[in-house]
Amino acid sequence: MSNISLENDDYRNHLYNQSKDGKRLWIYPGRIIGRLYRLRTYFSYLLMILLFGLPWIERKGEPVFLFNVIERKFIFFGVPFFPQDFHLVALGLVASLIFISLFTVLFGRVWCGWACPQTIFMEMLFRKIEYWIDGDDKAQKRLDAAPWDSQKIVKRVSKHTLFILLSFAISNTFLMYIMGKKEWIKLVTEPPVDHLTGLFAILLFTGTFYFVFARFRELVCIVVCPYGRLQGVLLDNNSILVSYDHKRGEPRGKIQKGVDQSQQGDCIDCHWCVRVCPTGIDIRNGSNQLECIGCTSCIDACDEVMEKINKPKNLIRYDSVNGINEQKKLKFNLRIGAYSGVLLLLIGAIAFLLLTRSPWETTLLRTPGMTFQLDEKNKEVSNLYSIEILNKSLDLQNLQFQIEAPMRIQWVGTPPQGIEPGKMVKSEFFIKAPIGAWKSKDKIEIHIQNKEGEIETIKTRFIQPDE
Numbered sequence: 344m345s346n347i348s349l350e351n352d353d354y355r356n357h358l359y360n361q362s363k364d365g366k367r368l369w370i371y372p373g374r375i376i377g378r379l380y381r382l383r384t385y386f387s388y389l390l391m392i393l394l395f396g397l398p399w400i401e402r403k404g405e406p407v408f409l410f411n412v413i414e415r416k417f418i419f420f421g422v423p424f425f426p427q428d429f430h431l432v433a434l435g436l437v438a439s440l441i442f443i444s445l446f447t448v449l450f451g452r453v454w455c456g457w458a459c460p461q462t463i464f465m466e467m468l469f470r471k472i473e474y475w476i477d478g479d480d481k482a483q484k485r486l487d488a489a490p491w492d493s494q495k496i497v498k499r500v501s502k503h504t505l506f507i508l509l510s511f512a513i514s515n516t517f518l519m520y521i522m523g524k525k526e527w528i529k530l531v532t533e534p535p536v537d538h539l540t541g542l543f544a545i546l547l548f549t550g551t552f553y554f555v556f557a558r559f560r561e562l563v564c565i566v567v568c569p570y571g572r573l574q575g576v577l578l579d580n581n582s583i584l585v586s587y588d589h590k591r592g593e594p595r596g597k598i599q600k601g602v603d604q605s606q607q608g609d610c611i612d613c614h615w616c617v618r619v620c621p622t623g624i625d626i627r628n629g630s631n632q633l634e635c636i637g638c639t640s641c642i643d644a645c646d647e648v649m650e651k652i653n654k655p656k657n658l659i660r661y662d663s664v665n666g667i668n669e670q671k672k673l674k675f676n677l678r679i680g681a682y683s684g685v686l687l688l689l690i691g692a693i694a695f696l697l698l699t700r701s702p703w704e705t706t707l708l709r710t711p712g713m714t715f716q717l718d719e720k721n722k723e724v725s726n727l728y729s730i731e732i733l734n735k736s737l738d739l740q741n742l743q744f745q746i747e748a749p750m751r752i753q754w755v756g757t758p759p760q761g762i763e764p765g766k767m768v769k770s771e772f773f774i775k776a777p778i779g780a781w782k783s784k785d786k787i788e789i790h791i792q793n794k795e796g797e798i799e800t801i802k803t804r805f806i807q808p809d810e
Contacts (some may be wrong), residue, residue: 372480452635518541584663597612641659702797703740724777
């Protein structure tokens with residue numbers, strides 16, 4: 344999908360940051376501060392406040408977000424999830440994929456330009472440090488080409504020291520999402536020899552983030568991230584993207600005094616849109632370029648140029664291919680309706696499962712290799728069961744067990760009481776009944792109730808001599 348048809352489409356055959364012999368070309372994006380850049384900055388700061396602040400927020404002694412893969416414990420918005428809740432996690436992932444697909448169909452790569460952590464950290468933290476120390480794109484090129492004198496050494500050491508410290512802060516934040524605030528505080532306050540695994544994780548994360556933001560940079564979006572390839576499948580001519588209005592801009596050409604330019608388009612071929620692009624692309628080649636992350640830098644740059652030459656703004660803007668070619672606005676169609684319908688069904692199913700989700704989960708099994716036991720003296724028959732109870736809530740669970748007469752429960756040891764949040768307890772018990780008193784062939788029901796009145800009913804089979 345492209346806005347324009349170019350005779351020379353060599354740009355499709357190579358990456359913008361790659362030379363003809365395959366070597367990487369370092370990209371020096373120019374600095375432009377326009378309306379959209381300011382909006383992105385404010386939005387990025389809000390997201391960074393949430394990112395760095397959420398690990399410190401707790402609910403009932405537990406973090407509101409936790410992704411403890413090692414212990415297989417996850418908390419989303421204060422709701423804990425365990426391996427037993429895999430069906431909920433799977434439904435959530437499917438709903439997320441459909442949401443991403445629907446969002447991409449409508450608005451292209453808005454996520455990449457406005458909310459992706461890679462873009463936010465790179466453009467709003469590391470890039471700003473680079474501009475502050477090294478200067479704009481031209482100054483950075485001169486500094487790279489300059490010999491290693493005292494000024495260059497001071498700037499390089501200063502910049503990369505700040506890069507490492509920032510990477511260290513980011514790595515600790517991500518580690519808090521994995522292990523939780525309490526464990527992280529122990530890690531950084533107690534002797535390192537007591538937490539060698541955690542120390543190694545911090546160093547590994549710090550090195551990874553430093554490499555990504557100091558050296559790898561745009562290659563994350565171009566080479567590693569699959570989203571750029573995914574958009575080629577999901578986008579159509581109605582998707583809203585950062586687009587160049589070729590009808591208004593072509594044929595492009597420089598402004599020349601004394602020359603009739605009535606047949607010339609508004610694009611003056613200043614290359615500012617290319618200069619400010621963090622991935623080095625030329626947006627005028629079309630909106631089908633996987634390197635475009637929708638960061639809107641080219642929009643701000645072009646608007647500034649149009650203002651200087653007294654031309655209308657929005658030569659580069661958010662628009663669709665049909666919007667530019669045929670002046671059509673995005674309409675609700677069958678594709679959007681199908682995505683939306685499936686998404687609503689999944690959200691409804693997840694909401695229902697969450698609302699009806701029990702704060703604990705019970706697994707009841709008959710003891711393997713045993714049928715029933717006869718007590719001739721007391722004229723009773725009994726079956727032995729093993730039970731496992733996982734507390735999936737953030738509250739202490741004190742449970743009561745009830746069974747219909749003439750059955751009764753006799754515990755082997757202490758019955759499970761005071762189950763702590765996130766913990767699992769195991770126990771065994773006998774179900775006893777007078778011989779011949781249980782006539783039904785149906786399964787018996789065991790009712791488990793907590794202090795809040797929530798009840799879970801478990802059915803199991805009771806074996807006796809006449810079966």
